[in-house]
Amino acid sequence: MNHPIASVSKPQATLALLLSLCLLLLAAPVQLAAGIISTSDALALETNPAREAVDAWLQRDEVAKQLVVHGVSPEMARARAAAMSDEEIEQMAAAIEDLPAGGSIIAILGITLLVLIILHFTGAVKIFR
């Protein structure tokens, strides 16, 4: 049987190991920013002491990349991601595609038009006379 693990090449395995090590090193849940515990960290500990240690730094980077994918300039994307709280970053990272974007309408408009045009040309309905 061809186990997937057997097909991982040596450089790939080394890379995976390196990346895992990086992740481990970066996953510090609470840090002394400028020597003190920030109010938002204290609040997070209070509201959810069992909160999983997520790496806000990596996620923030990911959210910035997502903003770029959605048409924001790289520089502004970093600034916008920096303005979000850790909790907001988590929400964004989890579901940027699914969050409601107030103002979007053209997609619905486009699909409706397409359906009408197809219906018209297949002869199902006569819209354009």
Add this chain to the structure above:
Amino acid sequence: MPAGQSQRPCGLSSLVLAAAVFFGPGCAIGPQLKVANLAESPSVELRAVPHHPQGDFYCGPASLLSVLDHAGVETGLDEVMARVYLPDREGSLQIELLAATRHFGRIAYLLPPDPGAVLAEIDRGRPVLVLLNLAIPDRPHWHYAVVVGYDATRNTLILRSGDHVRLVEPARSWNRQWTWAGSWAMVALRPGELPAAPDRTRLLRALADFERQADPEAAGTAWEAALEWQPEEPLAWLGLGNSHYRRQDWARAASAYTHLLELDPDHLPGRLNLASTLARQDRPSEALQVLERHRPDPSSPLAAPWQTLHDELTAAGEATAGR
């Protein structure tokens, strides 16, 4: 005003309006809302809230700009757009409206999902930014607007919405659109202002998020207002201490943290921060004493920072003794 026109969001073409009219204000769907039972006055209208025409898709930036303008922020549509508009989604996300509010130096406070909370803000003279769903739950059409008033006798709400400077919406249809969009509403507070009816968790969250990017002076003002409201709120004392600390006002920071520990001797972040402050004041042995009075459980997320600080203070104490 024809029902279809009142539904016109963000420069929307007439084709989609057909659907909008169908589910529009004429339909008596959704929970009834009696403004008279929730509001203080027969009618209120914040006429001074500016309206920004929106062009296509810009209801998020335009609505946010109205709210920021009213809260005394001097900025323009381009600056707000750059902060909240997502070109590919042709709209704006709620989280980004909150983050941008803080970027422009105001506290973004999320109201509880209760129409009474929206009307209470209007009673205090504050416009409310809301997310609405102009279609149906299964096929949402998101739209941002600003509630600027209400009329209890007519049972209507008054909004800046889309290209409408003054849109009068029956309370029930507004309530349906709002409920179908998750009852999301925010206000922009100046540092030092509190919402009409503060909710502890919501306020602390809003202020802690504000503090992240605010200048320490503004953050301090915000925490002081919270303490006037709840003088024994430990987290507000921590916030006040942290803003003094960031201004390097060690004496005031130490006093705030000390007061916090009097209220709650088990407050570990307060204890760590007091120890850090004493260290900054060149009092490592006192700092060590404060720290050692409460050692966190090894499983606590604060165990590592505690140990780091403990090691630093021990080293500093030895260096002082060796002099």
